[in-house]
Amino acid sequence: MKKIVALAILILWSIGAWANNTDFMPMPEKITFQEGNFRLDANFKMAVQGSAHPRLYDAATRALHRLAGRSGLFFPQDVITPQTPAEGARFLVYCQKAGRVELGENESYEIVVTPQKVELSCITDLGGLRGLETLLQLLRADENGYYFPVVTIQDKPRFPWRGLMIDVCRHWMPMEVIKRNLDGMAAVKMNVLHLHLSEDQGFRVESKVFPKLHQLGSDGHYFTQEQIREILAYADARGIRVIPEFDMPGHTTAWFVGHPELASAPGPYTIERRWGVMDPTMDPTKESTYAFLDKFLGEMAKLFPDPYLHIGGDENNGKQWNQNAAIQAFMKKKNIPDNHALQAYFNNRILKILTKHGKKMVGWDEILHPDMPKTIMIQSWRGPKFLVESARKGYTGILSNGYYIDLIQPASFHYLNDPVPADSALTDAEKARIMGGEATSWAELVTPETVDSRIWPRTAAIAERLWSPANVRDVEDMYRRMEIISFQLEEHGLTHIKNYEMMLRRLTANQDIRPLKNLVDVIEPVKIYQRHSQGVKYFSHSPYTRAVDAARPESMTARWVAKTVEAFLQDPAQANAETIMACLNKWRDNHAQLQQTMIKSPVIRELESLSQDLSDLAAAGLKAMDALLAEQKLDAGWRYEQQAVIERAKKPRGQAELMIIPAVVKLMDAASTE
Ligand code: ACM
Numbered sequence: 001m002k003k004i005v006a007l008a009i010l011i012l013w014s015i016g017a018w019a020n021n022t023d024f025m026p027m028p029e030k031i032t033f034q035e036g037n038f039r040l041d042a043n044f045k046m047a048v049q050g051s052a053h054p055r056l057y058d059a060a061t062r063a064l065h066r067l068a069g070r071s072g073l074f075f076p077q078d079v080i081t082p083q084t085p086a087e088g089a090r091f092l093v094y095c096q097k098a099g100r101v102e103l104g105e106n107e108s109y110e111i112v113v114t115p116q117k118v119e120l121s122c123i124t125d126l127g128g129l130r131g132l133e134t135l136l137q138l139l140r141a142d143e144n145g146y147y148f149p150v151v152t153i154q155d156k157p158r159f160p161w162r163g164l165m166i167d168v169c170r171h172w173m174p175m176e177v178i179k180r181n182l183d184g185m186a187a188v189k190m191n192v193l194h195l196h197l198s199e200d201q202g203f204r205v206e207s208k209v210f211p212k213l214h215q216l217g218s219d220g221h222y223f224t225q226e227q228i229r230e231i232l233a234y235a236d237a238r239g240i241r242v243i244p245e246f247d248m249p250g251h252t253t254a255w256f257v258g259h260p261e262l263a264s265a266p267g268p269y270t271i272e273r274r275w276g277v278m279d280p281t282m283d284p285t286k287e288s289t290y291a292f293l294d295k296f297l298g299e300m301a302k303l304f305p306d307p308y309l310h311i312g313g314d315e316n317n318g319k320q321w322n323q324n325a326a327i328q329a330f331m332k333k334k335n336i337p338d339n340h341a342l343q344a345y346f347n348n349r350i351l352k353i354l355t356k357h358g359k360k361m362v363g364w365d366e367i368l369h370p371d372m373p374k375t376i377m378i379q380s381w382r383g384p385k386f387l388v389e390s391a392r393k394g395y396t397g398i399l400s401n402g403y404y405i406d407l408i409q410p411a412s413f414h415y416l417n418d419p420v421p422a423d424s425a426l427t428d429a430e431k432a433r434i435m436g437g438e439a440t441s442w443a444e445l446v447t448p449e450t451v452d453s454r455i456w457p458r459t460a461a462i463a464e465r466l467w468s469p470a471n472v473r474d475v476e477d478m479y480r481r482m483e484i485i486s487f488q489l490e491e492h493g494l495t496h497i498k499n500y501e502m503m504l505r506r507l508t509a510n511q512d513i514r515p516l517k518n519l520v521d522v523i524e525p526v527k528i529y530q531r532h533s534q535g536v537k538y539f540s541h542s543p544y545t546r547a548v549d550a551a552r553p554e555s556m557t558a559r560w561v562a563k564t565v566e567a568f569l570q571d572p573a574q575a576n577a578e579t580i581m582a583c584l585n586k587w588r589d590n591h592a593q594l595q596q597t598m599i600k601s602p603v604i605r606e607l608e609s610l611s612q613d614l615s616d617l618a619a620a621g622l623k624a625m626d627a628l629l630a631e632q633k634l635d636a637g638w639r640y641e642q643q644a645v646i647e648r649a650k651k652p653r654g655q656a657e658l659m660i661i662p663a664v665v666k667l668m669d670a671a672s673t674e
Contacts, residue, residue: 024137025485026189026464027472028155036115037147038090040139042073046080047089048128053098055237056125057081060093063132066491070139071146091118093132099124101236102307103435107191108156111135113148126239130155130189137488159419159436161398162466163192163243164459166451169199169254170275170443170540172221176493177448178231183492184456186238188463188485193235194243194310194438197223200253200272200280201540205244209299210292212258217271228303243362244304246297247312249282249346256280262289264320264327273539275444275532279319284346285330294353301357308377311350314364316343344369351376368395379438387419391430399437403462405454406442408525408553411482412475414439415461422470436466445531447544449503452496453552457486483556503550508601515593516604518586519611520547521557523656531655547607548656558659565663569670572628580667581625587618587660606654613649614658620645621664624671639672 022031044067048060060080068075077084086092099105109122109131120135122128134155138148164185166173182193197204203217206224214222223231235242252262253272260267264283272278283289301309318339321327327342336342348371351361361367362377365386378397380387381404390397402417419437420426426434439459446454460482464472490497504513504520525531525548532538561583568576591611598605620642627634646665649658 022477023481023484024134025460025478025481026467027469027481028134028153029469030152030154032152034150034152036150037140038113038115038118038150039144040067040071040073040146040148042075044073044075044091045077045089046091046093047084047086048080048082048093048095049086050093050095051097052082052093052095052128053125055239056093056095056128057084058237059125059129059132063136066136067139067146069491071141073146090116092120093128094119094121095125095128096123097125099126099239101126101191101239101241103241104160106156107160107189107239108154109134110155111138111151111153113138113151115150118148126191127156129186129239130157133187133189136187137485157189157467158469159434159466161192161436161438162190162463163194163398163436163438164190164455165194165196165245165400165438165440166455167196167199167441167443168204168223169196169202171447171451171544172202172204172219173443173448173451174221175223175227175230177451179234180493180495181452181455182231182235182238182240184452184459184489184494185240185463187489187492188460189467190459190463191239192241192243192438193231194245195231196245196247196312196442198246198248198254198312199251200278202271203254203257205300205303207296207299209295210259213255213296216258217254219271225303232305241306241308242304243306243308243310244300245310245312246300247314248293248350249284249313249343250280250316251278251312251314252282253278253280255282259292262292264324273541275538275540277315277317279317281316281318281320282346283324283327284321284342284349285327290349290353293350294356297350297353297359298357301354301359307358307360308362309354309359310362310379311347311354311367312364313343313347313367314381316366340366340369341371343367344371347372347376362398365390368393377435381440387434388424388426391426391433394433396433396435398435400440403437403439404442405439405458405462405553406445407529408454408527410554411458411461411479414458415465415475415478416473418465418470420470437462445525445538445544445549449495449499450544450549452494453499456489456494456496457482458553460485460489479559500550500552503545506545507547507550507604508597511597511600515590515597516547516601518590519594519607519614520551522555522561522587522614522658522660523547523551523607523610524553524555524558524659525549525551526652526655526657530652534652534655536655546654547604548654551656555659558663561660562663565666569666577625577629581622584618584621584625584664587614588622589615591615607656610649610653610656610658613645614660616645617649617658617661617664621667624664624667627671628667634668634672636673639668642668 057080106123107126107130109127112119120131203213204222207213256263256269262282264281347367354361365378365380374394378390378395381400383401387397387399399419419434420431439462441455504516508516564576594611
């Protein structure tokens, strides 16, 4: 009996240990760990069998090089090709058929790791690509070297449309930004890159039919058609579709620099340098507008192979339409009651053009109108209700509301935002019209230097929401895994971690960055669109190099401190006190050092009072800790006096705010009498 109990304990213990090994993101659907490991050594070989698309051989080769890169092992293989023999390979990929990089393609896979071999089976090579990423996340190390734990994994996506939209217009995002983000997307199994290619601030793709579009509308910053083909090939190799967006009829100033005849008010126009919703709008009443768009969209339909093309459709303020007598007369004559109906008329004309060129229409949720047929797809951004309404009315849709990563919200917020929440009142048929979602990287406040830090790692949490089963919702575990995946994402050249200290070095002009880092580690940029309403007027050419730009959207230090304080207050006997004291001491003393740094770094002086407030707050926190550790109470008068310190500290400075205030306030409250 004792033996059985001991065995049961051992089994439970080992299951616990294996269960801890789930450092995946997105979390696969089904994972069964067993005892044992597959050890990587310098004889490790891979092979691909079956009928695979060439992209699977390339992906296997990349995976092999990544395993070598991480382990430092000198594998005997260079490239994996159809000629690579299965004999002697200890990692075999079995693929039934070549997949197509299009909506709804089978992306399922199965992994079986035994101590002798690793097998990855897939229906299409797209499943193979997803499975290779899972295997790279499975790699572990111990005192004996690198290994894959023995495991069986069965996996498939919950939603077929798992996207990232990159705005390359507000700030120009060159090739390398796109490529490294495609690699990041592939690592977390995302499969749609939505390129926002035209805006008031820039027209970003070469048109051979209307070259004035990019020549006059881009400041020279645009993708040539050759570069677009390079992006398409790079994305296709990673099983990622590319959806181009040409936003119309609003957000079109940059078109009108070369083609003012398209506009609803006479020109001339210049490229917009401000942010916001602008008036310039295409004239939907002129046949010449449609003749132009027929030629232009025909050209783009040939360039971009995906069946879907995005026409934007958002934020048409209607001002130019209201002020144009000919447009008003047109509406009267055609019995068009309002601007939304006029936009639906425009959209229906565009739909005919797209259909002629073999494309389906996607647009932001403003394109939802009773006059539009059910063949269009709705991208909900103003609220989830538009997604629900679309699904009820028979339209397919994707969710972006709640995935606006430019709004600087925490990963947990995006993570729990579900395209089909558990309490959804939709019928099964309506739910089936919801194809997934897209994170949106709008680029008013980001440059190629900071864009990765706004996309990653939070987009990995969105990727998991869109891939993993709906019941994978443990926020703490998500944060644990997201930090691990965040480091792995750097492997692709993503700059979300490394640019941080580089920016701090520039801000401190060759001085020790530590005092600045201590402060910036615990601040976040102000949320939503508050940066535009705090007395700083931003333009496209403004500097995006300040402390607020270096600061990460979510301070992991502040999150960790909040958790440590919570644990300490629940059980002060735990050893957390020392780490809390160390932080508070560091922050209290930091200001004097940062003031020295500021002498030669005027650019960071905008944070001087915030740094002082952090110091004052930390001093109060230390007093609270001393009282708590001595099991004494500070009187209510002390706590009352600290309120002024807290209120001062809460005020954003340099469009950034201190994130450790709630944790310190908890200590103060716990330490003082009511
Ligand atoms: C949008 O954010 N205007 C689609």
